[in-house]
Each structure stands twice: as structure tokens, then as C-alpha cells.
Amino acid sequence: MITLTRRLVGSRSDLAALLVLAAVLLVVMPLTLDIFRLNLVGKYLTYAFVAVGLVLCWGYGGILSLGQGIFFGLGGYCMAMFLKLEASDPVTTAIQSTPGIPDFMDWNQLTELPWFWVPFESFAFTLFAILAVPTLFAFLIGVAMFKRRVTGVYFAIITQSVAAILTILIIGQQGLTGGVNGITDLRTLLGWDIRSDGAKYLLYFLNAALLLACIVAGRYILSGKVGKLLLALKDKEDRVRFSGYDVSNFKIFVFCVAALFSAIGGAMFTLQVGFMSPSFVGIVPSIEMVIFAAVGGRVSLIGAVYGTLLVNYGKTAFSESFPELWLFLMGALFIGVVMAFPDGLAGLIRSERLRRVFGRPPLAAVTRTGALAARDPAPPAASASADAALPHAPTGTDR
Amino acid sequence: MTASSNTDFLLAIENLSVSFDGFKAVNDVTAYVDYNELRVVIGPNGAGKTTLLDLICGKTAASDGSIRFKNREITRLPEHRIVREGIGRKFQTPSIYENLSVYENLEVSYPAARGVFGALFFHVDETIDARIREIAESIFLGDCLDLEAGLLSHGQKQWLEIGMLLIQDPELLMLDEPVAGMSVKEREQTAELLKRICRDRAVIVIEHDMEFVERIANRVTVLHQGQVLAEGPMSEIKSNEKVIEVYLGH
Amino acid sequence: MFEGYTASEIGAIFAMQGFAGLSLFCVFLLMALGLAIIFGQMQVINMAHGEFLTIGAYSTYLMSVVAEKHAPWLMDYYFFLAIALGFVVAFAIGWLVEFSLIRFLYKRPLDTLLATWGLSLIMQQGFRSMFGAREVSPTLPEWLLGSWQLSDTIEIPINGLLVVGVTAVLTLAVFFLLFRSRWGLKVRATTQNRVMAEAAGINTARVDRNTFALGCGIAGVAGAVFTTIASTGPTSGSLYIVDTFLVVVFGGAASLFGTIASAFSIAQAQSILEFFINGSMAKVITLAIVIGILMLRPEGLFASRVRK
Numbered sequence: 001m002i003t004l005t006r007r008l009v010g011s012r013s014d015l016a017a018l019l020v021l022a023a024v025l026l027v028v029m030p031l032t033l034d035i036f037r038l039n040l041v042g043k044y045l046t047y048a049f050v051a052v053g054l055v056l057c058w059g060y061g062g063i064l065s066l067g068q069g070i071f072f073g074l075g076g077y078c079m080a081m082f083l084k085l086e087a088s089d090p091v092t093t094a095i096q097s098t099p100g101i102p103d104f105m106d107w108n109q110l111t112e113l114p115w116f117w118v119p120f121e122s123f124a125f126t127l128f129a130i131l132a133v134p135t136l137f138a139f140l141i142g143v144a145m146f147k148r149r150v151t152g153v154y155f156a157i158i159t160q161s162v163a164a165i166l167t168i169l170i171i172g173q174q175g176l177t178g179g180v181n182g183i184t185d186l187r188t189l190l191g192w193d194i195r196s197d198g199a200k201y202l203l204y205f206l207n208a209a210l211l212l213a214c215i216v217a218g219r220y221i222l223s224g225k226v227g228k229l230l231l232a233l234k235d236k237e238d239r240v241r242f243s244g245y246d247v248s249n250f251k252i253f254v255f256c257v258a259a260l261f262s263a264i265g266g267a268m269f270t271l272q273v274g275f276m277s278p279s280f281v282g283i284v285p286s287i288e289m290v291i292f293a294a295v296g297g298r299v300s301l302i303g304a305v306y307g308t309l310l311v312n313y314g315k316t317a318f319s320e321s322f323p324e325l326w327l328f329l330m331g332a333l334f335i336g337v338v339m340a341f342p343d344g345l346a347g348l349i350r351s352e353r354l355r356r357v358f359g360r361p362p363l364a365a366v367t368r369t370g371a372l373a374a375r376d377p378a379p380p381a382a383s384a385s386a387d388a389a390l391p392h393a394p395t396g397t398d399r
Numbered sequence: 400m401t402a403s404s405n406t407d408f409l410l411a412i413e414n415l416s417v418s419f420d421g422f423k424a425v426n427d428v429t430a431y432v433d434y435n436e437l438r439v440v441i442g443p444n445g446a447g448k449t450t451l452l453d454l455i456c457g458k459t460a461a462s463d464g465s466i467r468f469k470n471r472e473i474t475r476l477p478e479h480r481i482v483r484e485g486i487g488r489k490f491q492t493p494s495i496y497e498n499l500s501v502y503e504n505l506e507v508s509y510p511a512a513r514g515v516f517g518a519l520f521f522h523v524d525e526t527i528d529a530r531i532r533e534i535a536e537s538i539f540l541g542d543c544l545d546l547e548a549g550l551l552s553h554g555q556k557q558w559l560e561i562g563m564l565l566i567q568d569p570e571l572l573m574l575d576e577p578v579a580g581m582s583v584k585e586r587e588q589t590a591e592l593l594k595r596i597c598r599d600r601a602v603i604v605i606e607h608d609m610e611f612v613e614r615i616a617n618r619v620t621v622l623h624q625g626q627v628l629a630e631g632p633m634s635e636i637k638s639n640e641k642v643i644e645v646y647l648g649h
Numbered sequence: 650m651f652e653g654y655t656a657s658e659i660g661a662i663f664a665m666q667g668f669a670g671l672s673l674f675c676v677f678l679l680m681a682l683g684l685a686i687i688f689g690q691m692q693v694i695n696m697a698h699g700e701f702l703t704i705g706a707y708s709t710y711l712m713s714v715v716a717e718k719h720a721p722w723l724m725d726y727y728f729f730l731a732i733a734l735g736f737v738v739a740f741a742i743g744w745l746v747e748f749s750l751i752r753f754l755y756k757r758p759l760d761t762l763l764a765t766w767g768l769s770l771i772m773q774q775g776f777r778s779m780f781g782a783r784e785v786s787p788t789l790p791e792w793l794l795g796s797w798q799l800s801d802t803i804e805i806p807i808n809g810l811l812v813v814g815v816t817a818v819l820t821l822a823v824f825f826l827l828f829r830s831r832w833g834l835k836v837r838a839t840t841q842n843r844v845m846a847e848a849a850g851i852n853t854a855r856v857d858r859n860t861f862a863l864g865c866g867i868a869g870v871a872g873a874v875f876t877t878i879a880s881t882g883p884t885s886g887s888l889y890i891v892d893t894f895l896v897v898v899f900g901g902a903a904s905l906f907g908t909i910a911s912a913f914s915i916a917q918a919q920s921i922l923e924f925f926i927n928g929s930m931a932k933v934i935t936l937a938i939v940i941g942i943l944m945l946r947p948e949g950l951f952a953s954r955v956r957k
Contacts, residue, residue: 148718150944153759161894172927224519228506232496237562242478331769331772
């Protein structure tokens with residue numbers, strides 16, 4: 001029991017960080033923001049699910065997926081399909097030539113609900129599908145890729161292509177998916193008006209609680225043997241394989257977990273924002289979500305949340321007043337984080353705290369963040385894992 | 400593929416070949432390794448020694464021939480299955496997890512919970528803890544269990560990797576140049592360690608240091624241009640003219 | 650899907666769509682050549698590669714504006730100058746990018762991916778600020794606009810022929826540069842064994858920089874070529890980036906022949922499918938097939954077997 005608690009919340013400082021985050025999300029934000037702003041924060045937090053998943057699969061697993069929008073989108077679309085069917089009852093849609101089907105289907109001359117929409121009339125099935133469809137899809141991609149040992153840049157490119165394909169498909173099949181506008185005009189969940197202020201408050205708290213649950217689950221995974229194996233994999237994949245592990249299974253697992261988290265985020269997005277569209281599926285949102293995780297610190301579950309909030313706050317603030325400047329800033333953010341702060345916010349805070357306590361960060365603490373040990377006399381130039389490791393050790397390693 | 404018969408040997412390699420774009424790195428090699436034997440493989444650079452180990456442990460797929468372990472065909476098994484059959488492999492450059500502590504390196508190598516869900520709910524109990532400490536002791540690292548493995552010296556890293564294999568208790572252990580880059584004292588300790596290790600398992604060692612080879616070997620296999628040039632006890636090999644010409648002479 | 654067409658009509662469709670596919674093939678190939686050289690050489694994926702195409706396209710546009718205003722006598726020939734200009738501008742900017750950004754990231758290919766994505770955002774916004782969000786087209790010389798009547802049903806546009814010609818010349822030039830020149834020897838030596846190449850006195854940092862710049866320069870030429878088949882906007886190049894990556898990966902990054910073959914098959918498949926089903930589905934099907942094949946042969950179609 002004690003070990004379980006330790007694995008869920010981590011060390012005392014980890015627990016403190018988690019409690020601070022919980023306090024910020026559950027107390028500070030709701031007390032200081034009006035419902036419009038709070039709803040906006042809720043929307044950002046749905047992206048944080050994706051970022052937390054990326055910490056697992058990219059930060060720890062070394063698997064960079066540029067297609068997390070796929071899973072966010074699939075989760076969101078599953079929820080949106082249910083809500084749309086509820087909003088399209090025969091009475092409300094009586095003016096359509098075929099009442100009882102979603103409006104965009106009617107505009108596209110469909111006269112019958114397509115077969116894959118039918119099960120989404122059931123809420124229980126929808127909940128199941130939100131979790132299962134994206135995870136299963138991730139499982140299929142994972143098996144196809146990792147069993148064939150496709151990793152690194154190739155994996156990134158292929159996930160990106162899948163995201164592109166899915167977007168083109170959704171936009172192209174207007175009658176089935178709502179096309180480029182997506183599925184809009186969602187009103188009620190089981191008769192409960194999700195656009196009312198009360199519903200927005202409730203959904204915000206549900207969203208924040210789910211996010212915290214995902215962080216705790218992520219921490220459980222990372223604190224145990226799987227976490228150590230992922231670090232080991234990133235460093236010396238062959239050694240793990242030749243210790244009797246089927247490496248691909250661990251990669252598939254962590255990729256599926258990341259997809260599952262993203263899907264939950266997607267579903268919560270649909271509920272809080274009231275629509276879902278292909279612009280949250282494709283290449284651009286997928287890679288932006290990677291930068292959320294990178295800004296927070298790619299090996300910090302909690303940092304990912306702050307990173308997401310910070311970047312999105314910046315985006316909203318700037319794109320309202322200086323839309324042109326924002327794209328320059330976003331570009332600079334990508335470059336700056338990668339070049340100067342590969343450990344993101346979490347890295348900054350960690351090294352600052354250590355500097356204050358010890359005068360300079362002790363070596364062991366630095367290497368624990370995932371940086372290569374600086375004392376190694378000749379880091380192998382062509383190391384197979386050179387990719388995922390973070391050779392930029394913070395200051396203090398060069399003695 | 401050549402059909403092969405059952406043998407009394409632990410490892411039976413028969414007519415094994417592999418070619419890379421036409422170049423035969425290992426060419427029709429046949430060799431047998433007995434239970435509890437310490438076999439040393441020597442040969443000039445490019446003789447195919449490391450490739451031979453790669454073939455046995457499944458890192459490289461054979462073009463032709465068979466490898467049988469305890470009369471079980473392992474030629475086409477994936478790497479992790481070969482390991483689970485009981486074959487451990489140490490790489491030429493120390494291959495350990497630099498970001499994990501010595502203890503964690505051994506913990507991750509402990510042969511339990513190798514599936515994803517097993518690993519998810521795995522925790523170190525007293526038996527495992529005792530085993531990890533015992534192994535650490537035997538590889539001279541009992542005092543630095545909590546040290547980041549990346550901070551170990553080169554020789555200590557080699558030992559740690561050997562320890563990570565020992566904790567899996569393989570029946571066949573393959574070591575690629577285990578004393579390369581070690582000090583004289585470390586070499587002596589390693590020789591002693593190897594002798595202890597091979598009391599209850601077979602060991603294949605690739606080594607260049609002839610003094611070290613003489614100290615440990617039962618039998619020696621000499622590879623040259625991907626083929627077996629000679630095989631026998633060290634005393635015989637030393638006086639074999641072909642071996643002197645291609646390898647020992649210079 | 651062939652109902653309602655006679656055999657000769659289908660032949661003509663294939664020939665004409667095939668030729669349309671050839672223009673697409675040329676853009677793919679020129680883009681992919683640069684990308685493949687850079688990726689093969691330093692394992693760097695340049696997400697901003699599409700923007701170098703855009704640079705070439707805008708250079709061509711500027712050239713045509715200048716020629717129209719100040720040197721009407723040049724109008725017939727400016728296009729060749731524009732190709733050279735596209736190359737030079739893209740080469741120079743590529744050189745700067747390598748110097749200020751890429752060289753710090755060689756050991757972290759995944760991070761390069763993110764950094765160059767950021768670069769592409771900046772470049773796109775830069776284009777938007779300089780040239781506006783609307784698409785522009787250079788005024789093409791008269792002779793380029795005609796077409797060549799091959800038979801009653803088959804008609805080949807001249808600009809397509811020019812595009813094919815430029816691509817062929819450039820591909821040959823790249824081949825000779827890489828496989829027959831002293832510089833190419835250095836590039837290949839660096840690719841195969843960086844440490845050894847350094848020990849042999851090759852300035853690998855300079856080789857990297859020039860290789861990167863060359864790759865970008867070729868994308869610049871692709872941009873000039875691009876203006877003859879479509880109009881140019883700030884995001885024109887980025888539309889091609891995913892396809893081009895797949896071309897490179899599909900061909901097996903290290904093989905020049907593989908890149909050509911894969912650019913050809915992807916472009917043709919897309920273009921011929923496009924005639925029978927709508928464009929977006931043609932693209933979906935082509936990309937899905939490519940990914941499917943890549944799952945069977947992850948190292949690409951033309952990779953050779955080596956000891957790893």
C-alpha cells in the first residue's frame with residue numbers, strides 16, 4: 001500500500017508539485033476567472049492531455065509522434081457524433097428533407113444515417129468508443145511500425161502523414177463527417193444543456209480532475225519498472241532487447257497510453273467548446289501540441305500542463321492584438337526551446353532550485369534529468385540513441 | 400537450409416553463412432560448444448568474430464546454415480526469445496543504461512516481469528533485492544549500488560554489463576572483448592571473475608590479448624576471413640603454422 | 650471505373666494524365682532530391698524545405714515583374730535567369746540557416762524537425778508580410794504557353810516539356826556532382842564515416858554546410874519550375890512537404906535511383922487516380938498505399954543490406 005502511494009504521487013517534492021497544480025486548476029482559476037475565461041482555460045487543458053501523453057511517449061519513450069491530433073480528433077469526433085445525433089432529433093430537424101439525421105448529411109443529399117453513425121446513438125457505446133477507437137488505432141499503427149522497428153524520424157514522418165491523410169479524408173467526405181466545418185451546433189448531453197454556465201463550470205472541474213488523474217496514472221507508469229525500461233530503451237535499445245524484452249511491446253504500450261490520454265482530451269474539448277472540426281486533427285495542431293510538451297519540459301508530466309497553458313495564453317493574447325507577430329513568435333518558440341531550453345520550464349525550475357540549494361547542480365541530479373553523463377570521456381559519435389537523448393546538460397557539469 | 404542432427408553439445412553451429420551485398424562476412428562456419436566450456440574466439444580484424452556472435456544472438460539474420468541451442472533451432476528466433484532460451488550477450492563497448500543507477504541497471508535486467516503488464520505491476524521483493532546485491536558484490540560493485548552508472552569507470556562499466564547478464568543466469572554467455580581498455584589489475588580481477596562465472600555455464604569470449612586468452616581458455620577457435628582456420632587447445636593453436644602466419648606472427 | 654470510355658480514349662487519358670503527372674513528378678523529384686541529399690548526408694529532416702521552394706517561386710515572380718517593367722526585351726528569356734536566381738537565393742539562405750541553426754542540432758534529428766518547423770512558420774509569415782497573402786503568378790513568356798499537338802486527342806503543353814527538361818538536366822548535374830566529382834567524393838566519405846573523413850583532412854563542417862545549401866538551392870529551382878504549373882502563395886511549398894517526405898522515405902533515403910523511381914510512381918499514381926476519383930481521395934489512396942508498403946519494407950524500396 002505504501003509502495004502504491006509512493007508510486008502514484010512520487011517523492012515529497014513531486015507531491016507538492018502535484019498539489020500546487022491541483023490548487024491552481026481547481027481553486028485559483030475558478031475563483032479568479034469569469035466563466036468565459038475559465039471555459040477558455042478548460043479548452044487549453046484539453047490540449048494538455050495530449051501534452052502529458054507526449055511526455056510519456058516522447059520524453060520518456062523517445063518516440064516522437066507528429067500525429068497526436070489523430071487521437072485527439074478521433075476522441076473528439078466520437079463525442080461529437082453522439083451529441084450531434086442527440087441534437088438532430090426529428091422534431092428539431094423537421095424542416096429537413098430527411099428529418100432525424102444531422103443537418104450536414106441532409107445538405108449532402110444523404111437520406112439515411114450511415115452505418116458507422118448508428119451505434120453512436122447509445123451513450124454507453126460512445127463512452128466506450130471514445131476510449132477504444134483511438135487506442136485501437138494507435139495499437140494498429142504501433143504494431144505495424146514498432147514490430148518492423150520503424151522509429152525516430154521515420155516514425156515521426158509517418159504519423160504526420162497519417163494525420164494528413166485523416167484530415168483530407170474528413171474534409172473530403174463531407175456528407176459523412178461534416179467536412180471542413182466539422183460537426184457543429186452541439187447543444188445537449190443526455191438532455192443536459194452543455195452551453196449553460198453551470199454546465200461549463202461542471203465540465204471544467206470534470207476536465208481538470210481527469211487531467212490530474214491522467215498525470216497520476218502517468219506517474220504510476222513512469223515510477224515503476226516500465227519507466228526505467230523506457231529510460232533504458234532510449235539509452236541502449238539493443239541492451240534491453242538482449243536482456244530478453246520484446247522492446248516493441250513497450251513502445252506500443254506507451255504510444256497507446258498517449259493516444260488514450262489524447263482521446264480523453266479530445267472528448268472533453270468537444271463537450272466544452274461545442275464542436276469538433278478537422279482543424280484539430282491535422283499536421284499543424286499535432287506539431288503544436290508537441291511544442292506545448294517541449295515548453296513545459298519534455299520529461300515533466302506537470303510541466304506539460306503549464307507549458308500548454310503558457311503557450312496558449314500567449315497565442316490568445318498575441319493573436320488578438322498582433323496576429324502577424326504571433327506566427328513569428330511561435331516559430332521563434334519552436335527554435336528557442338529546442339536550441340536553448342531542451343528541458344523546458346521544468347528544466348529551468350529544476351536547475352534554479354538546485355543552484356540555490358547547492359550553489360550548483362550536483363552531477364547526479366543533472367544526469368537524472370536524462371542528460372548524458374558529462375564525464376563519459378568519448379560519447380560515441382554515431383550512438384544509435386544520440387537522437388532521443390538530451391545532450392545539453394544544464395550548467396555545472398563541466399568540471 | 401541444411402538439416403542438422405541432434406548433438407550432445409550445448410551449442411551447435413553448422414554451415415553458418417551470412418553475406419552483406421555479396422560479401423561473405425561469415426562463410427560456412429561449423430563449430431560446437433560444450434556445456435560448461437570456456438571457448439575463446441580469436442582472429443585478425445574483420446575475421447567475422449563479432450558477426451558470429453551477432454548471428455548466434457539473433458542481431459543479424461543468417462543467410463544459410465543452422466544454430467541449435469540444446470538441440471533447439473534458434474536461427475530464426477527473435478532476439479528476446481533467444482535471450483529467454485538462455486543466451487546472454489555482452490557488447491564490445493560497454494552497453495549499460497547511463498541514466499540509471501547501478502542498482503536499477505541490475506533491477507531492469509532481472510529476468511522477471513518481461514511483459515508490459517508484468518512490468519507495470521512489478522516490484523522488487525526481498526529475494527530479488529538479495530539477488531541484486533549478491534551479483535553486485537560478485538562484480539566488485541557492491542559499494543556503488545546507488546551511483547549513476549554513467550559515472551562508473553570504463554572497467555566498472557564492463558563489469559556491470561557482465562553483472563546484468565549474470566543476473567539472468569544464462570546457460571551460455573558471450574563476451575565481446577571483455578578486458579579491452581582495462582588496467583592490469585582490472586584484467587586480473589576480470590580473469591578471476593570469468594573463471595568463477597564459467598563454473599556452471601558455458602562462455603564464449605572474443606579476445607585479442609593473448610596473455611589473457613592463455614590464462615582462461617579451454618579451447619580456442621581461430622577465425623580468418625569468415626572461416627574457421629583452426630580449433631583446439633591453446634597449446635596446439637600456438638604452434639599451428641597457419642595461425643602463426645595470419646594472426647599470431649605479427 | 651473505366652465504363653463509358655473507349656480504349657483509345659483511355660489511352661489518351663493515360664497519356665495526358667501521365668503527362669500532367671510528369672509535371673508533378675518533376676516538382677516532387679526536385680524537392681525530394683534536395684531533401685534526400687540533406688537527410689542522407691546528416692540525418693536531418695528539414696521541415697522548412699517547402700519554404701525554399703516558395704523562395705524559388707517568389708524569386709521567379711520578382712524576376713518577371715522586373716523584366717516586364719524595365720527590360721521587356723528580356724521577357725522571352727528571363728525564365729532561365731529566374732531558374733538561376735531561384736537557385737542562388739535559396740542556396741544562400743540555406744547556407745545561412747545551416748550556419749545559424751542546423752549545425753547545432755546534428756545529433757538530435759527529432760529536435761531538428763521541431764526547430765525547422767519553427768523556421769518554416771517564420772518564413773511563411775515573412776512571405777506573407779512581404780508579398781501579401783494573395784497568390785501571385787509570374788507573366789510567362791508567350792512561347793511557354795503554347796502546346797504541342799501530338800495526335801487528335803493528345804496535346805502536350807510546352808511548359809510541361811520545359812519542366813521535364815530542366816528536371817532532367819538538374820538531376821544529371823546532381824548525379825555527376827555527387828558521384829563523379831571530387832566534392833561528391835568528400836560528401837560521400839562524410840556520409841559514410843564522419844570521423845574517418847575528418848581524420849583524412851576533410852572539413853566535414855564545410856561539407857555539411859554546402860550540402861545543406863545545395864539541397865535548398867535545388868528546392869529553389871523546383872520553385873521556379875513550380876510557377877509554370879500553379880500560382881504561388883506563402884504556403885505553396887508547405888503543401889508539398891508531406892508528399893516529399895514520403896517520396897524520400899519510400900525511395901530509401903540513400904539511393905538516388907530510388908528517389909527518382911519513388912517520385913515517379915507516387916506522382917503518376919496520384920495524377921492518374923485523380924482523373925477517375927476526386928483529387929483528395931486520389932491523394933488519400935496514394936499516401937495510404939505508400940505507408941502500407943513502407944510497413945512491409947521500412948528501410949525503403951532500394952536500401953541495401955549492411956551489418957548494423
